[in-house]
Amino acid sequence: MTDITPREDVYANPAEYYTTGNNAGKNVNRVRKNSVVRNRVLVNPPTPAPLLRTLTAMVKFNTMQRLIFIFCFLRLHSLPSAPVCVAPQPQSKRIGVAKLEQVPGQTLVQRKRRGSLGKWITMAVGSGVVSVTNWRTRSKRNCHEVHQRRGDNGQRSRRLASCYKDNNADSWEEVPFWDMRQGVLIETDEKNKARRFLIDVEETQRIILAQEDTDGDFQITINDLGPKTLTLPTADSGGYLKYDIRGTYMLSNLLQELALASDYGRKHIVLDEARLNENPVDRLSRMIRHQFWNGLTRRIDANGLEIICADPKNRTADHNPRIYIPHGEQEIYDYYRNVAETRRHLRLEVEMLPEDISPAYVRSINDRPGILALDMRRTVDKDGRPTLEGVPFVVPGGRFNEMYGWDSYFETLGLLVDGRVDLALGMIDNFCYEIKHYGKILNANRSYYLTRSQPPFLTDMTLKVYKHLNPQNEQANKLWLAKAFRAAIKEYHTVWACSPRLDPITGLSRFRPSGLGIPPETEVSHFDHIIEPYACAHGVSIPEFVRMFNADEVAEPELDEYFLHDRAVRESGHDTTYRYERRCANLATVDLNALLYKYEIDIAETIRDVFDGALEDHVGRVNGVEEWLERAERRRKAIDTYLWNEEKALYFDYDTITKEQSTYESVTAFWMLWAGCASQGQAEKLVSLHKFEVLGGLVSGTEQSRGIISLDRPNRQWDFPFGWAPHQIMAWHGLDRYNYIDVARRLAYRWLFTITKSFVDFNGVVPEKFDVVTLTHKVQVEYGNVGVDFKFVPREGFGWMNASYQVGLSYITLHMRRALGTCTSPDLFFAKTMAKVVAAAASDAVAVPHDRQRRLSAAAAIAITQNGNAPAATTTIGVNSGIGGSTGVPPLVRDEESSDESISGAALVPEFVSLDSTSTTPKEGIARYVGRNGEHEE
Numbered sequence: 001m002t003d004i005t006p007r008e009d010v011y012a013n014p015a016e017y018y019t020t021g022n023n024a025g026k027n028v029n030r031v032r033k034n035s036v037v038r039n040r041v042l043v044n045p046p047t048p049a050p051l052l053r054t055l056t057a058m059v060k061f062n063t064m065q066r067l068i069f070i071f072c073f074l075r076l077h078s079l080p081s082a083p084v085c086v087a088p089q090p091q092s093k094r095i096g097v098a099k100l101e102q103v104p105g106q107t108l109v110q111r112k113r114r115g116s117l118g119k120w121i122t123m124a125v126g127s128g129v130v131s132v133t134n135w136r137t138r139s140k141r142n143c144h145e146v147h148q149r150r151g152d153n154g155q156r157s158r159r160l161a162s163c164y165k166d167n168n169a170d171s172w173e174e175v176p177f178w179d180m181r182q183g184v185l186i187e188t189d190e191k192n193k194a195r196r197f198l199i200d201v202e203e204t205q206r207i208i209l210a211q212e213d214t215d216g217d218f219q220i221t222i223n224d225l226g227p228k229t230l231t232l233p234t235a236d237s238g239g240y241l242k243y244d245i246r247g248t249y250m251l252s253n254l255l256q257e258l259a260l261a262s263d264y265g266r267k268h269i270v271l272d273e274a275r276l277n278e279n280p281v282d283r284l285s286r287m288i289r290h291q292f293w294n295g296l297t298r299r300i301d302a303n304g305l306e307i308i309c310a311d312p313k314n315r316t317a318d319h320n321p322r323i324y325i326p327h328g329e330q331e332i333y334d335y336y337r338n339v340a341e342t343r344r345h346l347r348l349e350v351e352m353l354p355e356d357i358s359p360a361y362v363r364s365i366n367d368r369p370g371i372l373a374l375d376m377r378r379t380v381d382k383d384g385r386p387t388l389e390g391v392p393f394v395v396p397g398g399r400f401n402e403m404y405g406w407d408s409y410f411e412t413l414g415l416l417v418d419g420r421v422d423l424a425l426g427m428i429d430n431f432c433y434e435i436k437h438y439g440k441i442l443n444a445n446r447s448y449y450l451t452r453s454q455p456p457f458l459t460d461m462t463l464k465v466y467k468h469l470n471p472q473n474e475q476a477n478k479l480w481l482a483k484a485f486r487a488a489i490k491e492y493h494t495v496w497a498c499s500p501r502l503d504p505i506t507g508l509s510r511f512r513p514s515g516l517g518i519p520p521e522t523e524v525s526h527f528d529h530i531i532e533p534y535a536c537a538h539g540v541s542i543p544e545f546v547r548m549f550n551a552d553e554v555a556e557p558e559l560d561e562y563f564l565h566d567r568a569v570r571e572s573g574h575d576t577t578y579r580y581e582r583r584c585a586n587l588a589t590v591d592l593n594a595l596l597y598k599y600e601i602d603i604a605e606t607i608r609d610v611f612d613g614a615l616e617d618h619v620g621r622v623n624g625v626e627e628w629l630e631r632a633e634r635r636r637k638a639i640d641t642y643l644w645n646e647e648k649a650l651y652f653d654y655d656t657i658t659k660e661q662s663t664y665e666s667v668t669a670f671w672m673l674w675a676g677c678a679s680q681g682q683a684e685k686l687v688s689l690h691k692f693e694v695l696g697g698l699v700s701g702t703e704q705s706r707g708i709i710s711l712d713r714p715n716r717q718w719d720f721p722f723g724w725a726p727h728q729i730m731a732w733h734g735l736d737r738y739n740y741i742d743v744a745r746r747l748a749y750r751w752l753f754t755i756t757k758s759f760v761d762f763n764g765v766v767p768e769k770f771d772v773v774t775l776t777h778k779v780q781v782e783y784g785n786v787g788v789d790f791k792f793v794p795r796e797g798f799g800w801m802n803a804s805y806q807v808g809l810s811y812i813t814l815h816m817r818r819a820l821g822t823c824t825s826p827d828l829f830f831a832k833t834m835a836k837v838v839a840a841a842a843s844d845a846v847a848v849p850h851d852r853q854r855r856l857s858a859a860a861a862i863a864i865t866q867n868g869n870a871p872a873a874t875t876t877i878g879v880n881s882g883i884g885g886s887t888g889v890p891p892l893v894r895d896e897e898s899s900d901e902s903i904s905g906a907a908l909v910p911e912f913v914s915l916d917s918t919s920t921t922p923k924e925g926i927a928r929y930v931g932r933n934g935e936h937e938e
């Protein structure tokens with residue numbers, strides 16, 4: 001695994017970073033102090049100690065190395081050795097900020113002595129390009145000479161120096177010189193030093209939006225048609241000098257930083273250039289770790305209610321905050337009643353659920369939707385009085401503002417990478433609470449989800465968190481583990497391995513929840529095409545028919561059957577896909593049975609390894625290891641019998657009613673690897689199948705399985721060409737488990753590239769899903785995309801997408817991570833591998849099956865055309881389409897063994913070199929930092 005050292009994060013404590021005109025003088029001083037120290041280190045001549053060390057080291061050099069060393073040494077020390085000029089002003093006198101004026105052909109420079117170090121700052125202006133430097137001043141006969149620090153380009157310094165006019169000591173305030181290198185960026189040590197910009201937050205925000213956000217979506221993306229350049233005043237010059245920042249990525253980062261600064265009430269900031277051209281991999285990973293998880297964290301208690309009660313999916317007229325409390329949970333009920341009474345402005349309604357939560361009851365409260373209470377812990381309030389607080393959890397984001405079943409598992413994996421064990425543990429506690437009080441892990445904790453669950457991951461999730469608990473609390477940890485496993489055993493027996501989900505013939509399980517009526521949480525027109533014929537037949541409008549159907553005023557068995565399957569689809573988490581349409585509740589699916597096999601093995605192994613062979617379950621029965629191993633073995637055999645297809649070398653769903661295997665090829669076949677259910681032989685066959693691998697990662701299903709798309713048969717979001725985070729993560733883990741780490745890494749790289757590229761090009765977006773074939777998050781599909789509607793700066797990403805990024809980074813090598821930082825297209829990155837595949841295909845083309853041939857020829861096309869017009873499934877994007885061309889991936893092919901040079905913003909943003917830019921300066925003259933005492937600071 002790659003060693004990923006997390007960067008220290010300034011957002012962890014924004015006050016340390018942002019500086020304002022009013023209250024951040026202290027911070028400015030701190031930053032400035034650091035930079036002075038840094039400058040001093042840079043400009044001082046080498047001290048004897050390193051020199052001595054180098055000379056000692058030279059003993060080990062060979063002749064060539066010695067020659068190179070001597071050559072470099074002579075070059076560095078070949079500057080004229082004129083006596084150092086004594087500063088004309090007294091050492092302690094403060095002169096004030098430097099000023100700058102430009103007249104044709106000549107630049108006037110005013111200098112200011114810095115501190116008591118005897119150094120001077122000199123500003124030079126090229127043609128339209130401003131640069132600032134620290135110079136050491138020297139006097140040589142009648143002329144002042146300016147030397148760059150040792151180690152920099154002495155020749156350039158001398159060229160500049162020779163143009164430097166003589167002045168007598170008293171006229172040092174203004175030193176004219178001619179810049180002979182019009183249009184050339186003056187090379188100084190500043191080039192390598194990160195600039196800091198002095199920014200008026202509100203004004204810069206106004207200008208950047210007016211100039212760059214041409215489509216008016218409050219984001220700067222590659223779709224905006226602005227000049228893509230903005231001139232910012234530098235902090236070190238007190239705002240007098242300006243520097244252009246360019247390209248979508250830097251500008252959008254600026255917009256984001258401004259928004260964050262504004263959140264913290266800052267009027268002016270000193271912003272490091274490094275923030276604007278930060279390696280996007282570091283930036284995104286940092287944002288996820290330090291911002292997004294927090295942005296997605298919720299608690300259900302007095303303080304968290306307002307946020308969690310908001311439900312964008314609520315289409316009823318009633319938007320009052322409402323909380324449902326499980327039957328008999330009197331203490332919690334009283335707590336919320338008290339909240340409702342003491343915080344009347346909330347207008348909170350508190351309702352206790354009946355003991356029997358029947359489908360009819362759930363349907364009856366569809367017009368009064370509410371949040372479902374979760375676990376609470378005892379604590380004390382600020383006055384030391386005992387109270388309750390909600391156990392925290394993470395929501396997926398966007399309109400999904402509640403705790404979901406399988407989302408929580410993937411979020412947990414990401415949280416653990418980021419060291420947020422508290423949150424991961426909280427979600428398991430909440431799941432135990434749901435199983436205890438609602439009878440299952442809920443699809444999510446809203447009233448309309450009460451009858452259905454989601455794919456079960458509790459045992460693996462618990463074991464992963466358990467490994468992260470403090471080993472010093474062994475006893476408490478074991479108790480916690482026992483509680484969670486007891487809940488899992490209950491869930492296994494009462495939800496998944498019994499009627500109606502268990503198919504008694506095959507012994508396999510199905511997604512088959514109860515429920516009545518039409519799911520109310522879907523988009524308004526979601527079912528119109530289904531309902532319309534019935535509405536017509538009854539001679540009523542669609543809304544009227546919906547009302548009649550939900551009120552049992554009409555009997556339509558066919559429609560009941562349709563919604564039985566629809567609910568099953570939603571329980572499967574794969575809503576929606578042609579794989580499941582009109583049959584899901586009948587299918588013994590690959591997904592569910594892989595997960596249940598894992599439950600059985602996990603329970604057996606945990607009883608054996610942690611609980612000395614016996615664990616009392618929810619009804620007080622002692623469970624042993626053998627019974628669970630037997631269950632697992634029975635399931636494995638059934639999976640091999642009904643789901644495995646030797647000829648096609650893939651797992652398929654099995655229809656328990658028609659007694660036929662489905663033909664839909666789903667990427668969830670890899671879940672059998674994740675669960676450890678496949679034999680080594682089956683694994684080999686799965687891995688050699690490239691059906692699902694496309695440019696941006698793994699696609700949900702094959703194009704052929706999805707079938708033809710038309711106006712009457714629209715795309716479904718869990719079909720080709722869409723790719724989802726859970727599918728990627730499950731495959732990586734499964735492949736890793738079967739020692740296919742290289743394949744896992746390759747897939748991880750593809751997926752991470754997809755996320756990084758969108759992040760760079762689209763103002764930091766982290767969406768719910770992607771079209772992994774054309775690499776876009778702008779998808780034309782049911783529900784659109786979630787996580788894309790934000791202004792200025794993303795604040796939460798999307799739960800499982802965040803997780804997949806952090807988990808994915810833990811798979812790839814350092815070299816891959818660097819390539820990712822330059823947004824190197826997977827096809828370019830893996831060009832060598834591809835070439836081998838193509839060569840292999842050429843030698844056995846006749847024997848290669850159709851599918852494989854299709855993929856290999858696509859690979860060949862990509863290898864040959866390098867981002868040309870390849871077939872849909874594997875296309876890299878063309879020159880003008882945003883990916884892989886001039887507006888996308890930098891046209892640089894990195895060799896796998898290439899250098900580890902760090903990544904600059906320029907490398908990421910090809911427009912940097914090609915744009916014909918028009919610069920705009922934020923409010924000329926005012927962008928100057930005014931220090932604590934009202935004095936001007938550099």
Ligand SMILES: OC[C@H]1O[C@H](O[C@H]2O[C@H](CO)[C@@H](O)[C@H](O)[C@H]2O)[C@H](O)[C@@H](O)[C@@H]1O
Nearest residue numbers: 396400404407443521522570573574575
């Ligand atoms: O509102 C429509 C549907 O939304 C959910 O499904 C999608 O989002 C979930 C949260 O990220 C995710 O778990 C699921 O896999 C997605 O398809 C919800 O789960 C559905 O029940 C709901 O009908």
